[in-house]
Amino acid sequence: MNNNQQNIDRIIKEKFENFSPQPPGFIWDNIEANLNEKPAVFGTAKVRNIIIFAVSAIVIILLGWLLLGNKYFSHKNDLTNGVVSVESPAISGNSTNITAEGTNGIETEEPNENNKPEIAKTVSYRENVDEKTLVSDEKRPEQSNFENSGNTSENSNSGKRQFNYTASKGFEFKVPTNTNNGNFVPTLGALLYSGKKISICETPRLLMPAANASNGSSKSRGNTISKWKAGVFISPEFALTTLDSLEVLHSYTLGVDMQYSLSKNTFLRFGLGTTYSRDRGFTAIEFKRWDYIGSYNDVYEVTFDTSSGVPVPTYHTHKVDVYDSIQHFDVSETTNRYLYMQFPVMLGYNIETKGRFNWYVYGGPVINALVYKEKSTPELDKNSTFLNYNTDLYERNNLIYQFRLGMGFEFDLTSKFSFTFEPDYIYYFNPVFKNYYEKQPLSTLSLRLGFFIKL
Amino acid sequence: MEFDSQFIERLIKNDKAAQREFYRYFSSKMYGVCLRFAKDVDDANDMMQEGFIRIFNHISDFRGEGSLEGWVRRTIINTAINFYKRKMRKSNTVSIDVVAERVDKSIHIIEKMSVDELMVLIQELPTGYRTVFNLNVIEGYTHKEIGEMLNISENTSKSQLSRARVALQKKLEKIKKREQQNKR
Numbered sequence: 001m002n003n004n005q006q007n008i009d010r011i012i013k014e015k016f017e018n019f020s021p022q023p024p025g026f027i028w029d030n031i032e033a034n035l036n037e038k039p040a041v042f043g044t045a046k047v048r049n050i051i052i053f054a055v056s057a058i059v060i061i062l063l064g065w066l067l068l069g070n071k072y073f074s075h076k077n078d079l080t081n082g083v084v085s086v087e088s089p090a091i092s093g094n095s096t097n098i099t100a101e102g103t104n105g106i107e108t109e110e111p112n113e114n115n116k117p118e119i120a121k122t123v124s125y126r127e128n129v130d131e132k133t134l135v136s137d138e139k140r141p142e143q144s145n146f147e148n149s150g151n152t153s154e155n156s157n158s159g160k161r162q163f164n165y166t167a168s169k170g171f172e173f174k175v176p177t178n179t180n181n182g183n184f185v186p187t188l189g190a191l192l193y194s195g196k197k198i199s200i201c202e203t204p205r206l207l208m209p210a211a212n213a214s215n216g217s218s219k220s221r222g223n224t225i226s227k228w229k230a231g232v233f234i235s236p237e238f239a240l241t242t243l244d245s246l247e248v249l250h251s252y253t254l255g256v257d258m259q260y261s262l263s264k265n266t267f268l269r270f271g272l273g274t275t276y277s278r279d280r281g282f283t284a285i286e287f288k289r290w291d292y293i294g295s296y297n298d299v300y301e302v303t304f305d306t307s308s309g310v311p312v313p314t315y316h317t318h319k320v321d322v323y324d325s326i327q328h329f330d331v332s333e334t335t336n337r338y339l340y341m342q343f344p345v346m347l348g349y350n351i352e353t354k355g356r357f358n359w360y361v362y363g364g365p366v367i368n369a370l371v372y373k374e375k376s377t378p379e380l381d382k383n384s385t386f387l388n389y390n391t392d393l394y395e396r397n398n399l400i401y402q403f404r405l406g407m408g409f410e411f412d413l414t415s416k417f418s419f420t421f422e423p424d425y426i427y428y429f430n431p432v433f434k435n436y437y438e439k440q441p442l443s444t445l446s447l448r449l450g451f452f453i454k455l
Numbered sequence: 456m457e458f459d460s461q462f463i464e465r466l467i468k469n470d471k472a473a474q475r476e477f478y479r480y481f482s483s484k485m486y487g488v489c490l491r492f493a494k495d496v497d498d499a500n501d502m503m504q505e506g507f508i509r510i511f512n513h514i515s516d517f518r519g520e521g522s523l524e525g526w527v528r529r530t531i532i533n534t535a536i537n538f539y540k541r542k543m544r545k546s547n548t549v550s551i552d553v554v555a556e557r558v559d560k561s562i563h564i565i566e567k568m569s570v571d572e573l574m575v576l577i578q579e580l581p582t583g584y585r586t587v588f589n590l591n592v593i594e595g596y597t598h599k600e601i602g603e604m605l606n607i608s609e610n611t612s613k614s615q616l617s618r619a620r621v622a623l624q625k626k627l628e629k630i631k632k633r634e635q636q637n638k639r
Contacts, residue, residue, distance in 0.1 A: 390606070
């Protein structure tokens with residue numbers, strides 16, 4: 001830089017050093033109004049994201065609550081922590097056992113054919129196995145003697161009978177029996193937990209011999225609740241976060257998930273997916289182009305007309321176009337495209353099954369690994385020569401870690417197939433973009449649609 | 456005026472009187488910065504408003520290292536840069552033809568110009584040139600720092616500045632010619 005230039009810079013700098021114009025009054029009014037609207041505590045991106053996260057979770061749960069109107073939604077007791085055994089004294093040489101167990105086997109007693117009409121034989125309930133077997137004879141026990149010094153009560157209506165047991169440990173059993181049918185098995189929806197009460201109420205859907213239940217197998221003849229499910233999902237994903245210099249476009253994921261039931265209500269889901277993501281931004285490019293500058297009339301001949309005695313010149317011209325190499329600076333919109341492999345691991349909880357509907361919540365980490373990227377650059381025509389470019393479209397990271405929290409609605413189409421709809425909130429743990437000046441984490445909303453098949 | 460830690464505490468607690476006092480002290484200087492970075496008064500007003508809201512919301516980030524004025528100035532400049540970036544996103548394409556570089560001796564014209572006239576010249580520069588010119592010539596940032604702020608290479612920053620100068624000189628030439636014509 002020459003001295004002349006330095007002097008110009010110095011003069012300009014000096015002139016602006018004391019340049020302090022008075023801003024218009026309305027600016028302060030606007031600032032004050034804005035500050036009154038939003039307290040500073042909500043100003044940070046971190047706090048904002050936590051709030052968005054919490055609100056999303058609450059909305060998802062409330063939405064499910066309202067849609068399904070689950071009046072039985074309550075916290076469940078963990079039966080695996082205690083064993084309550086209820087026995088009635090033998091009447092006419094038989095006995096009645098009501099057993100609630102953790103992961104232990106089922107205690108049953110085969111009925112004596114001779115005394116069957118008179119005696120309630122065995123009522124067993126086993127937790128954490130797929131068959132929820134509850135077998136009862138026609139007759140209820142007239143007298144009970146409980147190991148835990150509990151109380152009993154009896155209800156009877158519409159040909160269905162039940163007796164309640166409140167143990168000293170706080171468990172209560174409501175065991176209905178169907179007088180028309182000696183055996184019944186409660187389904188998942190029939191097991192209701194309320195505070196420290198456990199009620200097994202009437203849903204005599206599946207008949208299951210006690211002998212089948214006693215073998216501890218997860219499958220039984222003709223009646224199976226499978227532990228494994230396989231699903232296929234497609235999910236569009238919408239960005240909730242707005243970034244300054246680039247725009248995160250919708251992304252799409254196609255995935256295959258495997259789901260394993262850990263217990264009656266909890267499940268583990270893992271899978272593999274492919275995510276197609278796009279970001280749009282602007283790229284400034286410098287190039288030289290052979291451009292048309294203008295034209296002029298070139299005189300190629302001059303003739304003189306002397307007929308009037310005075311020579312009059314006539315100029316014969318032709319148009320000549322002028323081109324020159326002009327340097328351009330151009331900003332154009334560009335889009336980068338990425339393909340990620342996605343590895344989700346989710347832990348879920350079935351909230352309720354109602355008829356053919358099931359709804360649940362789930363959450364867990366997701367790892368995304370980049371497998372392909374396509375960086376777009378502005379295209380130049382054949383008359384242009386590329387010089388330089390810089391872009392505000394930042395590149396994505398090779399590894400992206402997310403946390404997903406969602407809610408699912410499952411509808412059984414057949415006994416094997418079900419359709420699911422899962423809106424979920426996704427929070428990005430690490431910055432999505434390399435070297436991006438804004439470090440705020442990204443949040444997105446995804447709508448997963450898919451099918452499950454019970455294996 | 457001294458802004459001690461107690462005053463900063465008041466700002467953090469959203470004390471309206473302190474905010475007003477703070478604004479009154481810095482507004483003129485920072486408005487000058489905004490006018491230089493903006494292409495017109497409307498944009499400068501927007502920058503100013505956005506910048507001060509950001510300052511009040513993030514005043515707790517000021518750790519007392521360095522001067523408060525430096526921190527305020529830097530926040531305003533960052534706001535101006537982000538403003539420029541958003542503008543880049545919203546406008547589809549901005550084409551700027553670059554003229555060949557020429558050395559010009561316009562120093563005496565600049566000396567004679569008022570700040571307002573000079574401001575008009577700077578505001579007429581294309582956004583990219585204006586930003587780099589402001590950051591380097593007036594704010595004193597190096598090309599490396601500008602590169603990091605604008606996410607461009609050091610060389611791009613240099614070439615942008617060089618073109619900004621050429622564009623300025625061209626404008627000065629026009630003024631010079633106009634003055635000569637007026638004298639005749």
